[in-house]
Amino acid sequence: MAPETKHLEVTLDTHVESVNLAEEMCVRVAEASGFNEDECYRIGMSVREGVINAFHYGNQEKPEKKIHLAIELTEERMIIRVLDEGKGFRLTDVPDPLAQENLLSTSGRGIFLMKAFMDEFDVHPGKTGGAELVMAKRLPGLGSPHTNGNGSAPNSGAPHQEA
Amino acid sequence: MPSLFATTREYSGITLVDLSGRISLGDGSALLRKTVRDLLDEGRTKIILNLGDVNYIDSSGIGELVSGFTAVRNRGGELKLLNLTKKVHDLLQITKLFTVFDVFNDEATAMRSFQ
Numbered sequence: 001m002a003p004e005t006k007h008l009e010v011t012l013d014t015h016v017e018s019v020n021l022a023e024e025m026c027v028r029v030a031e032a033s034g035f036n037e038d039e040c041y042r043i044g045m046s047v048r049e050g051v052i053n054a055f056h057y058g059n060q061e062k063p064e065k066k067i068h069l070a071i072e073l074t075e076e077r078m079i080i081r082v083l084d085e086g087k088g089f090r091l092t093d094v095p096d097p098l099a100q101e102n103l104l105s106t107s108g109r110g111i112f113l114m115k116a117f118m119d120e121f122d123v124h125p126g127k128t129g130g131a132e133l134v135m136a137k138r139l140p141g142l143g144s145p146h147t148n149g150n151g152s153a154p155n156s157g158a159p160h161q162e163a
Numbered sequence: 164m165p166s167l168f169a170t171t172r173e174y175s176g177i178t179l180v181d182l183s184g185r186i187s188l189g190d191g192s193a194l195l196r197k198t199v200r201d202l203l204d205e206g207r208t209k210i211i212l213n214l215g216d217v218n219y220i221d222s223s224g225i226g227e228l229v230s231g232f233t234a235v236r237n238r239g240g241e242l243k244l245l246n247l248t249k250k251v252h253d254l255l256q257i258t259k260l261f262t263v264f265d266v267f268n269d270e271a272t273a274m275r276s277f278q
Contacts, residue, residue, distance in 0.1 A: 016189045041250065048221055052188055098259050104233055106226040109258055113222055116257055 006073040011066050012051070014059040022069050023048040026080060029071050033078055034140045042117035043078070043137055049110035050082035050133045058084025058131055077119075077136045084130040091123050167191035167217075169198045177209045177277050178202055179245075179270070183216030186224030195224070199231040199242070208240020211273050215246030220254055232264060241265070245273045 010025070012018035027044040035043065051067060059065035068083040095102050097109045115121045120136040167184040180198060185191045202210055212228075220228070228244075235242040243265040247255065255261045267273035 019188055045221065048187075052221070052223065103259060103263055104229055106230045106233075107222070109222040109225055112258070113254075 004075075007070070008072075009068070009070045011068055014055055014061060014063055014065050014067060016055070018067055019048055019051045019055060022051040022067075022082075025069070026071060029073070030078060030137075033073060035078075035137070036140070039137065039140070043080075046114045046117045046121075046135055047080055047082070049113050050080070050135065053110050053133065054082050054084035054086075054131075057089070058086030060086065073139075075139075077138050079134065079136040081132055081134050083126045083132040085126075085128075086130045088125050088129065088131040089123065165190055165194065167194045169194055171198070171202070173207070174274065176207075177211065177274055178207045179211045179213055181213045181216070185219040186217055186227060187219060187221040188223035192223045192227040195227045195231065199234060203234060203238055203240075208235055208238050209277050210235055210240065210242045211245050211267075211270075212242065213245045213270070214248065214251055217251060218248055220251050225254065225258060225260065229260070229263070241277065243267065243273055243276065245270060 008025075008029070010022075012022060023044045026047040027040050030040045030043045047069075051069065054067040055061060059067065065085040067085075068081075070081040070083075072079040072081075091111070094111050095105075095108055097103075097105065097112045102108065114133070114135055118135040119138050120134075122134050124132045124134060126132045165184070167182060167186055167190065170181045172179045172181070180202075182195070186195055199210065202208075210231075212231075232242045244255075245267050246269075247266060252261075252266075255264065255266070265273075265276060267276065
C-alpha cells in the first residue's frame with residue numbers, strides 16, 4: 001500500500017492579506033506535524049516570502065491574478081508550492097543579496113531567505129505560465145540535508161529549470 | 164489592529180524610536196517608513212531604532228530598515244539599531260547587514276556613540 005500523503009490546496013487573491021493568511025495556514029500545518037517553534041518560524045517566513053514574491057514580482061500586485069498555494073505532507077517532508085500567474089523567472093537571474101554592491105538594496109532578499117530557511121528550494125516554470133516556487137522541510141527527527149537551488153526540489157510534474 | 168507601534172523620545176538631539184510588533188509587508192513597513200521620513204522632515208538626523216519589542220521582520224521590513232538607513236545617511240545623519248531580539252539579530256547576520264548597521268545592546272552606549 002502506498003504511503004499516505006496529505007494534500008491541501010488553496011487559491012489566494014493577489015492581496016497583502018494573502019501573505020499573512022498563507023503564513024498562518026502553513027505554520028498551523030507545521031505545528032500539527034511536530035515542528036518546533038524555531039522550525040515553524042522558518043517555514044512561516046519562507047511561505048511568507050514565497051507569497052510576497054508571487055504577489056509583488058509574479059502577479060505584479062494585479063488583483064485579477066491569483067496565487068496558488070499547495071501544502072503536501074509525505075511521510076518524510078512538508079512540501080510547499082507557491083505558483084503565481086506572472087512571467088516566471090530563473091534563479092540564475094536573481095542577484096545575490098550578499099554581494100557588496102547589493103547590501104544596501106531595499107529588496108531582493110526573499111529568495112535568499114527561503115533558501116536559507118528550508119531544506120530544499122527550487123523554482124520551476126509553472127504548467128500554465130508563471131513561476132512555481134517549491135520548498136520542503138524534512139519532518140522532525142529525519143535530519144535536514146540542504147539541496148537548495150540545485151535541481152533537487154521535491155517531485156514536480158513541471159519540467160525542471162536549471163538553476 | 165496595527166502590526167507595529169512606534170513612539171519617539173528625544174534626548175540631547177538624539178531621537179529614540181521605540182518599536183513594538185512586526186515590521187513586515189503592509190502597515191508595519193509603512194509605519195516605519197513614515198516614522199523615519201517624518202523625523203527627517205523635522206530635521207532629526209540622529210536616530211536610534213529600539214527593536215527590543217520587535218519580534219518579527221520579513222524581507223520587506225529588512226528593506227525598510229535599509230531604506231531608512233540610507234535616507235538618514237543621505238541627510239548627513241546616522242540611523243542605529245538597539246536591542247535586537249534573537250530572531251532579528253540572526254536575520255541581520257545571515258543577510259550580512261550586521262556589517263552595515265551600528266548595533267547596540269544598551270541605550271546609554273548607543274546614545275554615547277553619537278558624541
